[in-house]
Amino acid sequence: MGHYTTSPQRVQLTSPAAPAFNAFRDHCSSKRTYTKLHLLDQLRAIHPNDHVTIVSPHSVQLLEWSKNGHAKCTLDRTDDQYVSLRMYIGTSTRLEGGDGTLDEDISFGLYTLEWEGETFAFYSIEWPEDGCLEHFYYILTPKAQNVDGQSPSADRLIKACGKWTRDLHEEIYVFDAGRWIKNKSLWTSVQHASWDDVILDPAMKQTLIRDVQGFFNSRQVYEEYSVPWKRGIIMHGTPGCGKTISIKALMNSLQAKSVASLYVKSFDSSNGSQYSIRSIFSMARNMAPCLLVFEDLDSLVKDELRSYFLNEVDGLEDNNGILMIGSTNHLERLDPGISKRPSRFDRKYHYKLPGDRERVHYAQYWQRKLEKNGKIDFDDGICDVVAKLTEGFSFAYMKELFVQALLAIVGGRSDDDEDDEEEGATAVEKAAQATQVVSDSSRLARNGESTGSTKTTKVEGEIREAGEDNKAAVASAKRSVPEVEVPEHLRSNPFLQVLRKQVLALVRDMNNTEATKTELGGKVKVVDEELAYYSD
Template identity: 45%
Template sequence: MTISTSMDTVAPPQDATEAVGSVAEAFFHNATARRIDTDAVLLKTIQNNHPGVPVTTVPELHCNLKAYAQAGHASIEAVDPTQSEHQAWPQTLKWTVFLPPARRMDGGNGTVAEQVFFESYTYRWKDMSFLVYFADGRDGGSANPHIRNQYILGDEAVVRTLVATVGRHDSVLHDEIWVYNKGFWQKDRNLYRSIMKSRWEDVILDKPLKEDLVGTVQHFYDSQEQYNRLRVPWKRGIIFYGPPGNGKTISIKATMHTLYSRNPPVPTLYVKTLVSLVPPEFSIDSIFAKARQEAPCYLVFEDLDSLVTDKVRSFFLNAVDGLSENEGILMVGSTNHLDRLDPGIAKRPSRFDRKYLFSDPDFDQRVKYCQYWQKKLEDNKEIEFPDEICPAAAEITDGFSFAYIQEAFVSALMAIAREKDGFQTAEEAGSMTTLHEAWDVLDIADGQPPSWSGDNKNLDDYVLWRTLKNQIELLRKEFSDE
């Protein structure tokens, strides 16, 4: 009896480029059968379809031709499918998806977009044209690694010039912030818009502390020659610490704004988390590699004690002051718990050599913050807010952070709005949302608080004071329980 094996019946695999005609056919033929190496299959097929024409393979990640065109620097024209000699396969593969509005409260109906996996188009840049094939050529079922390549047909020297131009455009910021999240760097335009609203004039801090902090940051970026002359590395580290809600984040944002106003601007690199699919050691390496590339820059680690865990501490310390140069990098780390930071981070001068305490506001700062709310409500004719409420509220909020005082005012105003008619109009709701959006957009005059025409009422005669006092008592109880 003869026993046959699989080797007797299975034919050896054929070259995926054999028996196919167009590039589109090669893509679909390969994608619907065995996926060996889509990149190699397409490159060979393109060369067969366009003999004698140089083909340059360019990953989309660092040279996005379409994004460059969308910025207005080039144009794209779809290839007419009727001109193809091979019509057995589609000329494109893409998904049409609906994207809801980013924020429902901002209105809008959403938009319809396309996610492209394969296409070809004519790319026009300056007075030149290029035929481009694009393919998402990842092989296997995994989402990573991303293999999204652009195959550009044309003179190799000219294509290299195009790639260099587009790559430089992709590598710089355009009203954006570099944010490290989920294992890679990405540009964030919304964060940029947020920090451009933050100003040092709006930050309530002791004047000497604010002046010292602003001066330290500005002096660092103005002192490269001085550092070089003294033969010391041009790098520094700063720690912001203290109870939550007292201005660490707004101070970081105000610093970002100041640095973007310099000429030339100093970019910010903001580290959101080290958690990703890759080990945290890889994230730290990527973070400092990017910082060295962007230097001089402002490298921000918010909640430093939760980012740098025991597992990665030694790797982080080595990245900070190991063999690699960190010239031009000013690091700032914020923490609510300085005692939780490793002494190698918090106490060694060569790493984070300056520390700024953001303590709970004193009486004068609390008065000034209450004056902010008074100014905010200046045009509201339904709420009486006499000057006397400011020192009175400051007196009973000793030990409160700015965030707690803000919560007291917001809760009081919301309670007044609810009691008024049992409901809020859309305008009132929007007003309360604006008020709740924080004290990082303060506009307090350095001189006099808003003037209020009032009579000689007792404080308890004012609805705002009675409600505010009640909310402060509730928060005080919550504060004490914690």
């Protein structure tokens, strides 16, 4: 008499892996313990004649790939057997106007995908697990096509879509919070950066461009002489003198060579900074040839990370095709192993305060930007005068000079004021007459406006109580506006009058900042009506 049991019978498998696989599956048998395996089991039972291939949308973005025209993808909406979250997506900024768009996020759905004469079915399933969202595609293909337990047709699809997913499409890879993300807004910002916008010593600019372009053009030369095809560049110097715009211009110019740009924002990660460094260089090796940018390198590479970072830079693995750029405002804070060892960062570019010639060129840059504005008399001679007035200004302060001067001209005006200009003074002339320099502000105020307060904050009281000891140091450190001989034909130029007032406002602002730093022991103290805090 046979032996009967109420337990369900499993089909006897001949694979050597069967005992271990069955044990593992039994261990994960709860419907919520290991959802990915449970779903795989269910789909295999539902589709017994199909092979099920699991892929992650992180590396194979089937839906995005299809939306970009590489395949046709259709969601099966029969009998509402899907889960959809309806979403409203507004415009990127309120200034754009418009009604926005509607979209949906499918957390469970069966899709049909048509690509190169083949038709695939796949499930897109998303579920919460351990505080995160898990998301996988389950691709169905006939078992009869299998080779060595895999589906050749599914593999072709995965390879084609995976390559597209890895590549950048009007995006730049940014590393932040322990992971790489494709950043569209940074790419858009880079498109507006050109070498025409970078005011540098001409020889330095050409050397920098030649260094970078030459590196990516010289792979065969490096190989011919058995030299590793990798380089490092450090940009250092005064804040606001062109390092960031130079990096953006490099990113823009390298797009024509299909060189990817990777931008590192932070090493901070829940998995630890060493994990981040490893992930950064793994991606760079995968994306080579590429430009790998570490902005504010001195703040990224802390003492406890130095050895690990240098091991990756030295390339215990292959770093061919990687050009690293590190920027810093404080070269002296960089470890000598980074800043002084030639095989790591072998070229340094010093961004100094702009000289007289560079300040003239920067004023001419704004002259070209405003040449279509017929309401501003931007005489050629103004460029020379502004250059002399702004001795000691960084490019950031030079930019602030022109931006604030233009704001002083347009400030307080409405569209109705256009008609008034035909009858009387222009907006530039009004700004020249009606604006004034006020204390504690880098912006000009119109007559009758005030930026002062009768309330004394806690921080201001501390500054006053700092005593007489530092007064001499503060006085000696103060900047002053240079005495400049203005040509006769420019003395009544209203735009130059506004610029001269704005120069004085910015110089006062610099002096206020320096005085506060001196009185508070080298730290800037930021004053707020309700909250006071220190900032290095």
